[in-house]
Amino acid sequence: MGLSSLLARVATSRCHVLLVEVPGAASVRMEVQRELVRLGWVEADSPSEADILCVCGAPSGELLGAVDRVWEQLPGPRARTTVVTAEQVARELHGCAERLREPAAQTADAAGRDQRPAEPDDQMDDSDDMNHGGMDHGDMDHGDGNHGGMDHGDMDHGDGDDGMDHGGMDMDMPMPGGIGLAGQEEDRDGLDLDVLHLPLGPVLPSWPAGLVLRCTIQGDVIFSATAELLEGTPAPDPLAADARAFIVHRTDLAGRVLRLAGSDAAAERMYRIRNAALAGEPLGDCRGPLMAELAALKRSVLLRRSLRGVGTIGADSFHAEAGTDAWARLTGWVEGAVRAANGETDAAGVPASWPVQAALLEQLVAGEELSRVRLLVASLDLAPVGTPEVLSR
Amino acid sequence: MSAGVEQVSPVWAVVAAIAVLAAAFAGAAVDGALQARPGARRAGMLAPVAEGARLLRQRRRTLVAADTLLWRVGVAGLPVVAVLMAAVLPFGRWVISDLPVGLVWFNAMDVMLWALVWMAGWGPNAAYPLVGGYRFLALALAYELPLMFALTAPAVAAGSLRMADIVAGQDGLWYVVWMPVAFLVFCASVLAFSLHRPFDAPLARDLAGGVLAEASGVDRLLLLAGRHALLAVGSGFAVALFLGGGSGPLLPAWVWFLAKTLLLQSVLLVVRRHLPSVRPQALMAAAWAVALPATLLQVAGVAVVVVARG
DSSP states (O other): OHHHHHHHHHHGGGOEEEEEEOTTOHHHHHHHHHHHHHHTOEEOSSGGGOSEEEEESOBOHHHHHHHHHHHHTOOSSOEEEEEOSGGGHHHHHHHHHHHHHOHHHHHHHHHTSOSSOOOOSSTTTOOOTTOTTTOOSTTOOSSSSOSTTOSTTSOOOOSSSOOOBOOOSOOOSOOGGGOOOOEEEEOTTSOEEEEEEEEEOSSOTTOOTTEEEEEEEETTEEEEEEEEEOOBOOOOOSOOSSHHHHHHHHHHHHHHHHHHTTOHHHHHHHHHHHHHHHTTOOHHHHHHHHHHHHHHHHHOHHHHHHHTTTTOOOTTOOSTTTTOOHHHHHHHHHHHHHHHHTTOOOOOOOOOOHHHHHHHHHHHHTTOBHHHHHHHHHTSOSSOTTOHHHHTO | OOOOOEEOOTTHHHHHHHHHHHHHHHHHHHHHHHHSOTTOHHHHHTHHHHHHHHHHHSOOOOOTTOOHHHHHHHHHHHHHHHHHHHTTSOBTTEESOOOTTHHHHHHHHHHHHHHHHHHHHHTTOOHHHHHHHHHHHHHHHHHHHHHHHHHHHHHHHHTOSOHHHHHHTTSSSOHHHHOHHHHHHHHHHHHHHTTOTTSOGGGOGGGTTGGGTTOOHHHHHHHHHHHHHHHHHHHHHHHHHHSOTTOOSSSOHHHHHHHHHHHHHHHHHHHHHTSOOOOHHHHHHHIIIIIHHHHHHHHHHHHHHHHHHO
16 A cells, blocks of 8 residues: 555656647646646646646537547546636646546546457448547547548547548458558659558647648658648637737747757746746846847757748748748747837737638648648747637637 | 776676666656756656656556557667667776677667667557657668767777777777767767657657657656666767776776766756757758768778877
């Protein structure tokens, strides 16, 4: 008894939390991230890493379905919570850690789960090989082809996002686990190459809330993609579009790109500035750290090399950020935040509507390699501050 | 203090394995302290304890149509390779196996990682780990040749592939002094084969953890421990090859060796923390167009010095 409860206590001193952000709940997500830093906990990259699934905002429809499937992929011991307001955050996370320590609750949870991976029940329409972790086939909608990327057309491979489809048309040949063979198509060099369908999102680290990018990939090159924004509860973002909200929003975006580019130290400092602004510290205090970050960014040769030329929007585009690449957008965000901390307000550009954004995204993504796609998606501001109507379409 | 290296009884291999794990743990503790927010460094040092407890409690994933055998081999292989490398590493004045081709053995073990990391990525039968596994092969293609030539430099200078001879050859003047390029390339390669930043694209966040994406519980623990063990052993080899092994005044050789290794390991962890990831395709040009010629020039320079000295 003593040993296992000691182990549980030590283990829950550093929980890994998988965050799912419902569109419009950015401020809750930031509050959770702030609490994680305070507790010394870790943000998980994938469901298999996580102990706790923390849903920020109340999901509905397809997003709820996706969250349920991600929940099935947490190995356990596991705990799940939905946080809707910032005030609940500390209490809910504490409650999760408590449940993780509870042997009886965890045993009951484990007993209720299917220990075998979900086998496709008939191989004709089941190309979802990789939905490990016992995903429930009962609630899948075979009728409509986009169930958070989880219907059997696009198979779930279970890392936090949805999944990947082995090309999947003709599945006559029974394969191990009922997986069909991948289809073949010509790649960019005109060679025959396997084609897979891999939805990116909606649950993926450093990824815009609610975005699903249904990609056709060859190797790790994305051939084509369609972008979709899953609707969350259309709650208005509590952040008003003042200077503080502007700084918070911009540093949040910059931190996301930096983390994805693997600049953890810089990302953490950026998030620290964001958290200070979020906590209501005087904006003038943010100015110094922001200037230092901007200078450090401009000195970082490696970072510039990996972001230059990623996601360049054509100069002739009527998009507000025409002619910029990920690097220019990142530095632009930090510069804008410095100006806001100085008390100068940028003229708020009219945010593009979602169909325009989606078309731009699909065009930028085509023909790009997976790591560049991730960076370019993170470098686009799909939910400009103070315009929640963009999210609810 | 430059007494020769002697081979000890194979029974010590058990101690060596424990020492490798302890060094890996020390590396993880330093890493935890570096990652902790300011004011919580002490708690950060204990991060590997909490992490270990967490992963020991966590269940394994069972995946559809996973290649379980290859997956397990790949996952468990990382710490095994680290220990096998350590078998020829002179720890101060002692070495488990003083192979005449110790340096080649080290290189062979490092090449084995190509297969192991790839199998760890292939095994789960999921897109992200697979992409991660292939990314490692692309990285390995970039770093392996510069690494091999960087290894050649001390071997040419010592006129031997035996680790004991290489350590003995640095009596008076450490190789790092006249082979700085080889040393830097070797250190970068240590970060690369131990999957640390800036060469961590196979485990990157943009792939939801890549090779790690589907690993949970013990599998994840082995992968993460293997990574730190490889960094520790790689630092040990850098010390033996370039930093004079256990040579140093007053203190016994093993203390010097350990101190140098832990220091270099910490320096590498600090460096890694302040660099962004490099995409494999971006590394290729730098590795083959800059690092490879520079290393070849270094080896040529070393060869000329050796011939001139007769």
